[in-house]
Amino acid sequence: MRDIRTQAETGARLEDRRVWIAVAALTVAGFLLRLACAHGDLWLDEIWSVNHIRNLANAGAILWRLPSTNNHILNSLWLWIIGSKAPVVLIRLESIIVGTLTVPVAALLCGRSGPVAAITGAALAAGATIFVQYGSEARGYAGLLLMIFVAAEALECFLEKPSTAARFGFAGAVALGALFHLTMLPAAATLTAATLLRSKFRGRSFAEVLVNGLDPALMGIIGAAPALALLAASILNTHRIETGALTPFSVTALGQSLTSLYAATLGLPFDLPLPFALLLCLGLTGLAVLLLAPERLVLPLATLLLPAAFAALTRAPNVQYPRFYLIAVLGLVLLVSDVTQKFWRQRCWAALFGLGGFLLVGNAIHLEKLFVFGRGNIRPLVARMEHDGATTFGTNMPLETWVSLHFYDPRGALTLVQSRDWCARPPNWYVLTDRPGEKLPDAFGPGGCAGPYRLATVVERAPLSGLGYALYHAPHPPR
Structure with a gap:
């Protein structure tokens, strides 16, 4: 009996080792992909970021004297350190590094469903278009994506066993994510809401759900405080705030934004007519719903539906930008990872390799355009x-x-x-x-x-x- 148990433990460790070797290889591949796609001229938003820091007397001005929505604080600090005349790859290096770090974090988060899910999550974080493109330009979105995945992992740990480490892990991820980009705040609210829903789904009473929900909500507020305090200080010091153009809410624009997220994550075509693109995205999501256990669907569906519903109810401006809804990418990665794990367990080889081939080819086509054209060479x-x-x-x-x-x-x-x-x-x-x-x-x-x-x-x-x-x-x- 002891020999059987020892063999099982050895097999599990060996499988674990193989998975993390694969994740390490994917992490290196993700770094090289980002590096390859970081060439080419800076584009408008990156240029604005560089221009903002050109004449600043010190780095402190970035923190409390630059009240601009284009001031992604941690990215701006990096630009100030290396200077506006640095080579373009060095200007984008911070995003390359933090974008690459998303790969092992995605493997850790998705790996809760199994080893194939871990490798799938790592592969998507390494090579999906949305990760590579935002992970190879001098903006805050690569760091935002990383912190969204870290925050989700912290809340997974909290659900399994509430601990100080899980609480402060979530608060730290929210704090850093908001310093990369303020859309971390609605992302954190979405993750908190999903945690409440999952607690209820596990059979806890309404009172228990509310009490348990106070923990992540409070830690999210604590995490949000530094970025909000710095923004308030900048506005008070300069008596102004710079924002880009605010485009009125449009259902069509929101639909195009969400379908672009699917295209950039799953390798779907970007130029499909909107009605067809929406049907395709709904169909793929519905297929995942049919395949997966209900408890595994709560978090992904919350990330896909709650931000879009909030934008529609409040008629938020600028919904045409997919980068403002990056929390949905987390949901897509979780869904695909869980589906591949199920195909593996049920030995549905045709479905598994068909899905993998589709993801690989579609994203390769998108990345080829990024490598060739960049972001518009000026x-x-x-x-x-x-x-x-x-x-x-x-x-x-x-x-x-x-x-x-x-x-x-x-x-x-x-x-x-x-x-x-x-x-x-x-x-x-x-x-x-x-x-x-x-x-x-x-x-x-x-x-x-x-x-x-x-x-x-x-x-x-x-x-x-x-x-x-x-x-x-x-x-x-x-x-």
Whole structure:
């Protein structure tokens, strides 16, 4: 009997060792993928982040004198340390590192369902488009994703056995996540709500659920305090707050945002018509619901449904940005990991390898575009425009295009002509920003006095982040 038990324990340890060797290999692969995709020019949001820290006297100004929604504090501190003139890979190195750390954390979290689930979670964190793209650009989203997974793991430990380590692990993850990006706060609220639902699902009374729920809720509030205090200090010190443009709520935009999260995580096409994309995402989620045990569905479905429902009920602005709903990525990774574990246990080899192949091929196609196009390379555009010396340009997005082009125009040879002046001073070039596939009409602008312009070149970009450009030139530029 003792020999049988010893053999079982040895087999379990061997399986454990093999799993973590696989996770280590996937972690290295995830690092190399992020490194490979970190080349290419910075894009608008990264440029704004670099510009913010250029003239700061000290790092403290980032903490309490920079009240901007574009100030992802831990990312800004990294940029201040290395300087605005650092090589682009070094500028993005912090995101590469913290993004890579998500791989073993995802394996630990998903591995509660079994070894295949652990490897699946690690593989998705290593190579899914959303992890690689946000893990290779100088923004706070890679750190946010890491802390979402750490917070979820801390709450798993809390559900198994409430402890001081689990409580403070959750609070620490919320604190660091919010310093990477403030959308950690709604993510933490979603995780707390899911923990309450899971406690109720396990048969505890309503009173017990409320009492047990006070722990993570209180620790979440404690974790949120540093980021909120620094934001308040910045506003009080400068008497202002900088936000980007606020786009009114739209059901269509929210639907596109959520389907983009599915595409970037599971490797689905990005350009499907919205009704078809929604049906496909609902169908895949429904299939997971049919396959998995109800208790395993509470957390994933909470992350997918609660933030979207809250945005719809409050008619939140800027729902068109998938990066504001990264908590849903956690839910997708958990669902896929649990499904692959079930296929493995039931020896459904065709389904297992079919799912794995689909995830691999779809994400490989997306990552190939990221590797080739980056986030929209600006320097070739500037070089083309400045080929014959100083010149002028107009654009459909004056502020965004000027900031992007000026960053890569050290000679200051480009002059922006505002639309009101196009009739009196027709620009030599026209930059159609963020709509590179759209055809420029022969006449446009105030009174239709601009044009015709001929297409000179198109700068493409990968999905999720970045800007694409279509560059047009006047047939006979004014002298």
